[in-house]
Amino acid sequence: MKEFNLNTLVRKNILSLQPYTSFRDNSEFKAPVLLDANECPFGEFNRYPDSTQKKLKSKLADLKKVTPSQIALGNGSDELIDLIIKIFCExxxxxxxxxxxSFAMYAFYAAVNENEVVKLxxxxxxxxxxxxxxxxxxxxxxxxxxxxSPNNPTGNSVQDIEFFIxxxxxxVVIDEAYIEFSENRSAIExxxxxxxxxxxxTFSKAWGTAGARVGAAYASKEIIRFINTVKAPYNVNSLSQELILNLLDDKDRLKNNVESILQERTWLEQEFKNMECIIKIFPTDANFFLIKVNNAQTVYQKMLDKEILTSQRSPAIQDCIRINVGSREENKKLINVLKAIAS
Ligand SMILES: Cc1ncc(COP(=O)(O)O)c(C=O)c1O
Structure with a gap:
């Protein structure tokens, strides 16, 4: 690796941009009269959210053992993928x-930003x-x-990550959307x-709040400053900030979600093993399975006919379907339908 110089990697027009600052969010008034942002004085959610997401970052920093200046929050990690491409790619x-x-959104945002994608x-x-x-x-x-890593849609983790960094x-962006389901340690360290x-x-998978759209990027404070500079000032809304703040106080929530999903994953794997139409179950470190089946298109369509939605990966991954681990009730329905298809 050459000697690292962040400023030679960042797009020139972005290097000179200053982050948007809300005077309000950067001050310490006790009971200010807020006449600065053309809001409505009435209602529960009448105020703009904290553009710096101060409370949330402070709590996340404790949890992840980093400083708040090493965290950027996005409207899902999807938004952060887009912002990272914008910052570095002309x-x-x-x-x-x-x-x-791998995850399709990298190529999608590269296309939106008119950047070429090389596939490994x-x-x-x-x-x-x-x-x-x-x-x-x-x-x-x-x-x-x-x-x-763990990779979507294959489910496995990448070995020897440091080699690639x-x-x-x-x-190098390590996307750990599914890390909580794996035994591997996060690259944050x-x-x-x-x-x-x-x-x-992301908070969309193991934390169970995909609807709130909150994702996080952890990096050096210099990189994070660029993400904070290019993001929309109010990209994480007040409701979501509040929801995630409360969630972080609920220490058992993540643990319970992960435990239940891992239990269900084991149960589903056992059921899959007894299924004749399944040729291969790929090893997974995530909350989904990639399975190889005979006649993937037919199996997929028959599940769909019974209102069971899965993710058809064929022809990109020959004969494969990606199936999310659901609740026991959902998993039982899936297995019953698969059994009916097999017979
Ligand atoms: C690998 C990967 N990264 C990122 C995301 C996006 O997650 P978010 O809901 O935080 O935008 C997903 C969602 O499926 C994913 O599979």
Whole structure:
């Protein structure tokens, strides 16, 4: 890895931008008369949210053992993916790298921002081939590498993550949307070691609040400053900030969610093993399974006919369907339908 210089990676027009600052959010008044933001004086949610998300970041910082200045919050981690591409990739010029198969939104936001996508094909066990990674990154000038672990839609975790951070001259984004379901440690603990690292996490999966749309980026305070600069000032609304603040106080909530989902995952795997139409169950560290079936399109359609929605991955991943672990009731319905299909 070359010597790291953040300012040579950030787009020039963004380097000179100043973050939006709300005077109100950066002051310590006790009972101010708020006539500064053209709001309505009546109603419960009449005020703009805290643009700095101070309380939420302070609590998250304690939980994740980082400083609040190392956290940026987004309208889901989706928004953060978009912002990261915007900060580092010049439209029509710069390129991102992603695993293939992996989460589709990296390519989507790259397309929105007019950036090329290079795909790093995974091997038959959905692992990254290190030699391929080194070859591509030596041959191509790539700004941002999105490394998803556990990976969606394959479910497995990437091994030896530090290798990819160490051997890359751009920004490495480790997307940990499903980390709570895995036994692996978060890459957040590597932040002090690698200035080119951004870790994404979300409240949409294990925390169970996809509807609130809150995701977090953890990185150096210099990178976070750029994310805070380009984000819409009020990107996380008051209701969601409040909801997540309360959630963080409910210490058992995450633990219970994860325990239940892991129990259900084990139960489903056992049921899948007895199913003749399932040829392969790929190992998973997430809250979903990728399974290989005979006649994926037919199986998928038959489940759909019974109002069971799954994610058809064929033809991109031949004969494969991605199935979310649900509640016991939902999982039983799924298994009953699969049994009926098999017979
Ligand atoms: C790998 C990965 N990253 C990010 C997201 C987006 O999550 P959020 O709800 O925080 O936008 C998803 C959602 O499916 C995902 O699978």
């Amino acid at each position: 439209p029509k010029k710069d390129t991102i790298l992603m695993m293939n198969p 094909n995974l091997d038959e066990n959905f692992e990254i081939v290190k030699g391929d990674f080194l070859k591509i990154t030596q041959e191509r000038d790539i700004k941002v590498f999105f490394l998803c 160490r051997n890359f001259d751009g920004i 590597l932040l002090d070691k690698y200035p080119n690292l951004i870790v994404l996490q």
